Amino acid sequence: MDTHISPTQRLALVTGANKGIGFAVAEGLLGMGMTVYLGARDTYRGTSAVSALVARGYDARFVQLDVTDQASVDAAAETVAREAGGLDILVNNAGVLATPIHKPSRTSVDEVRATYEINVFGVVAVTNAMLPLLRRSSAARVVNITSNLGSVSLAASNRAFPQLLAYNSSKAALNALTVTYANELRSERILVNAVSPGSVATDQNGHAGALTAAEGALLPIRMATLPPGGPTGTAVTADEDLSHHPLPW
Template identity: 50%
Template structure:
């Protein structure tokens, strides 16, 4: 294992993922920039390196078994292992998502990336994480994944428009996080779900009120939890989110 902390951030070529990579790199960590698009990935790596981050590119399509397996091998060869995994890659699913009008392909797209993609990457990286002294997994969720906040009685929180693809995909991601926390309870791996808040990214047409740097803060905090810190939790900057 490398003497330096090694992190992999998926979907790190732009937006919140890029800022997570930058923030972890500022701590002196080696950071793998996971992304599908080769040009954007290498541009992000170059920009991070210019800013003093020890970054390297990781070709990674979270929907493709071969790509994810190759990424695990690259981390072993390039960095000697992995300490922290941030599952940030995600999509809205696109299209009309109001119940009664949704195309099932839209639902499948959201679940394939936001849920199955996270499981695929996590499974591939677990053998590396188990060798780490202080392994951490952060799953980038959303406040719209909270069933408590989505319920009709929880009017104080803005949960966005009706979205039968994106919002339930984040609810399922939260459930996946709990399952892994239970399975890993007897290990030193801490896994938590993070909500970045309504952040201005291309996912929402840059309508968000928070900057990507602000949105990255909770992931960086959970990625740097001390040994014995919380696991199986759901957090935003203000604290714990009700499931």
């Protein structure tokens, strides 16, 4: 079977895309006529997600991608390069919220390290591997899925703020990564932004969020398809009424 993609086709890669917000983002981009690679660590879950989308007529493709495994990341980049030759959109969605949740003083270093491996170091690994492909695009966009819990300003102003040491600090670090990459790539017109989808019902929060995954995908999709001259180095968050506003650092 010919797996090559037309050079005129817009192409996206979404990590952690076999379920939840990642799957919804992939589905939304496919609905806009794009070819989308669904990156997933688990091959069975990833191929099952892709099969469901292909059955609806979408050009969805699976790529095995464990963001904590450099060999897996490199192999994914090689697959995209071989089949597509470039990349227009990267959505760094893969993330973890460790459970059970402990107080900061009772959170182990191993728990923090494991969280950072996915939420921070994984983003660096994937972004760096995909940048050569993004640089071939005339309108490359990078979206990092963050959280309101990564806002240091909100945490400092609210004593009732959830005290999730590993998760909160990893998302704050992700916000810093977003700005750093945006500043480097600004001259190349590659737009890099952080997006908090809002209170979305996912496996991470026991499906307690106010928004569906499809609703939570709307803002990431918007930022992934910004027009030329759009913002870069920003963080935005969605409200329950689907409006959006800047997320304080």
